[in-house]
Amino acid sequence: LDFKFPELEDLKRLKGEKVFADDKSKEFVRELFNAVAKEDNAKIAELMKQDTAKYLVYSTYAIQYISKITTTYGDYLDGTIYLNKFILSRYPQIILHKQGEPFESRFENVNSGYTGGIKMAVLEELIHSTQEKLHQMNKEAAMQVNKINEELAGIILELDTETVNMLAEYCQLQTVPDDFPFAKRANLFFFLNPDHFLIEQIGPDVMTFTHVEMDPKIKEAIPQLLDIYKRWLAPIQHHHAAFTAMEGMAGFAIENILKDDQDFQNYLTTFMGTDFSSYQVRKSMGKDFTKAVYEKLGSDTFKKIIEIPPNTRELKDPQLYLDKLSQ
Template sequence: MGEFEEFAEALFGQLAVEINEEKEILELAIKAKEDLAGKIEFKKLEEIAKEIYPSFKKKVEEFLDLKIPDNVQLKFPELEELKELKGDKVFADSKSKEFVVELFDAVAKEDSKKIAELMKKDTAKYMVYSTYAIQYISKITTTYGDYLDSTIYFNKFILSRYPEIILHKQGEPYESNFKNVNSGYIGAVKMTLLEELIHSVQKNLQEVNKNAATEVNKINEELAQIILELDSKTVSELSEYCQLQAVPDDFPFAKRANLFFFLNPDHFLIEQIGPDVMTFTHVEIDPKIGQAIPQLLEIYKKWLVPIQQHHAAFTAMEGMAGFAIDNILKDDIDFQNYLTTFMGTDFSSYQVRKSMGKDFTRTVFEKLGTKTFKKMIDVPPNTREIKDPQLYLKKMSQ
């Protein structure tokens, strides 16, 4: 087996826990369905979502004082399609998009041969986008919905199976437990629809986030290419200096990949400086590393602007959604049952969870009321303003 083939196998090794969990969910769902057959039946996910859509569209429009686009549609992908969709959620430029789609398709199909071919075809792109495959796909079982290009996607793999699994785990008599579990199931669908409807009105924020993320990925590709072109002596010396795990000389790609993953600004700067890097306007690096890779400091400086735009836009998008969910669903019994039956928590515990984006939205809302949401979308906050909402309020008053 060649080095690329071994690396492809290693990718699935990193996803082994998640892949095993997916298989376990399927097995549990089959057993639950068999045991519940003829006794209990949950309404189909599609039926619930379409049934509640008109009333939740109205709730969101009233709370945000914004209109939801008329062309929003609902889709209900199963596991493989959902994994392929995650490739569309990776924002890459036109030169890289096809590669990302092929990579996620191969990961979804667990096709290690195809992954090895993609590595050979464009090693730099693989180094950048394989991290997304691991990061995104590892969250499949905890992500209920997605929004992209006027479409709300419900995670059918999870949402259509969890109610039966939860009820089955609670045991007999199923009939007496059905009411709370079914209510929690409806609450999960309500929460998912609500969150993604909110994302559907965030057009400008979505664009800022997408463009910034695309720029970050282009910069990371540039860094990957620089590291691939380093001579073996420099790679070995830098790896030793950075105290990276030793890799035999006959695995040149693995050595460079390790160095890239370590020096990737998402890892290196945030590990070295911490999350405060999101408000920095200047960075410095270890002179020895800078000598070995003279272009590195310039890359890090170039990376700061789009990563901060991406971080701020994404935080604002999620914060707005979290704030709206707290307010719209605070008295909803189905949502409260979702928290107890699916999440093992309650509303008061859920509500106090810290979130910088939600705290920002709350502070601005206390001052601007329903104007908050349009303002946040039209004039996205920057990272300093997210951290200190008074700066944003001051800007809005000028």
Template sequence: MGEYDEFAEALFGQLSVELNEEKEIAKLAVKANEDLEDSMKFQRLEDITKSIFPDFKEKVEDFLGVKVADNLQVKFPELDELKKLKGDKVFADKEAKGFVTELFNAVAREDQKKIAELMQQDTAKYMVYSTYAIQYISKITTTYGDYLDSVIYLNKFILSRYPQIILHKQGGPYKSKFENVNSGYLGAVKMTVLEELIHSAQGNLQQINRAAAMEVNKINEELANIILSLDTQTANKLSEYCQLQVVPDDFPFAKKANLFFFLNPDHFLIEQIGPDVMTFTHVEIDPKIGKSIPQLLDIYKRWLVPIQQHHAAFTAMEGMAGFVIENLLKEDKDFQNYLTAFMGTDFSSYQIRKNMGKDFTKTVYEKFGKETFKKIIEIPPNTRELKDPQSYLKKLS
């Protein structure tokens, strides 16, 4: 087996827990459907969505004071389609987009041969974008919805199977427990439709997030190419200094991949400095590392601007959605049953969970009320303002 084939195998090794979980969910759903009576069949996801969508669209527009597009589509992808969609959610430039699409399609098909070919075709792009494949696909079983380019996607694989599985796991008699689980199922769909409707209305924030993420990926590709161009002696010396796992010289890709994953700013700076790097305007690096890769400090400095824009936009988007969901569904019995039956928590616990974006939105809302959402969308906070909402309020006053 060649080095690229071994790396392709390792990729699926990293995803093995999630892939096994997907198979287990499919198997449990079949078993549950066989055991549950016809009188305890759950309503189709598509039918629930169709019935609640107009009302929820109106609620979002009223609460946000922002128009939701009339041409929104709703799609219900199963597992393979959902994995391919995750590739579309990786914001890459035109040169990289085709590669990302092929990579995610190969992961969806569990095609190790194709992944090894892609690795050989453009090793730098593989090093950057394979991390997204692991990160995004590992969260599919906990992600109910997505929004992208005027389309709301609801995770049919999960939302159409979890209710049966949860009811079945509770054990008989099922009939007495059906109503509560069904209510929780409705609550999950309500929450997801509401969240993605909110995301669809965040136009300027969405654009900033996309552009910043694209710039981060370009910088990471640049770093990957620099590390791949290192001579063997430099790569060995740097790997030893960084105390990385020893890799034989006849595995040059593995050695340099390890270096990239270690020195990638998403890992290296956050591991070395911590999350406070998101508010820094300047970074320094170990001179010995800088001597081996003279371009590294400049790359880190250039990375700071787009990563902070991405972090701020994403945090504001998620925080706004969390705040609106909390306010619009706090009296909703189905949502409360979702928290109990599906999440094992309650609304009080849900409400007090710490969330920087939600806390920021709440502070701004206390001053500006309904105007809050337009202001955050049109004049996004930076990372320092997210931590200190009063500085954002001063900026607006």
């Protein structure tokens, strides 16, 4: 297991490696994240023209990942833990400046909290480094989801203007002048993208659904859409299950290993403006699932979750998972 401390530009590129795409799309993703990392607007525009469908799908990752980069302490990928040098090297100064003078008397608490934050970040990524089977499950599912989203983007980009205008009005999308036909299609894609549309319309329960239905008028305008949603359902649930289990295990480990750690307590107080009691009661499906399984299986819990990953229904109702194990 290696540790690396990438600079900001390299960390942005690393985020591109965390976007799981098939061989045909992976190079596009790398080029896009490299352009974003370098703030190369001309290259970004070139990529948008080169393959607009891919751009619609993967630019959303770039926005999401990079907008959160200042709150990302660490990452794990392919046997290496990456710690965010950009934010971690500046965080104590930021907190001290925020608290104001006298700096000397506040330094010890801030430094302790900083150490606690590092402990938390390293522990989280160490847990992730043990989850190879879940990583693979997550990767394969995410690749399928992205491929389906590319297909949807291609369909929407080929719609005639009349259909686009009708759907934009029917779905009450933000008004876009007729001079920007691409923007209208982009808005429609982001709205009908199953990650948004189904979850917004149905809510998180979609993660346990076995079938979907849709508005007849939208279905009539885009006949392929229902099939896309149906094909999306299984891989998004696999992705959700793997990711939730991975994060839940890490959260459970942090909570239990660092609960009596003074540096971590200071991190919560000084850096996060909270305390351990509040941190402990934060709702997390993955953490709650891990806790429920741990109460039955004890020290075998992590090994068992990795060997036999839960599905979305079992995450919601851990007893179903425990029943499955006992069969």
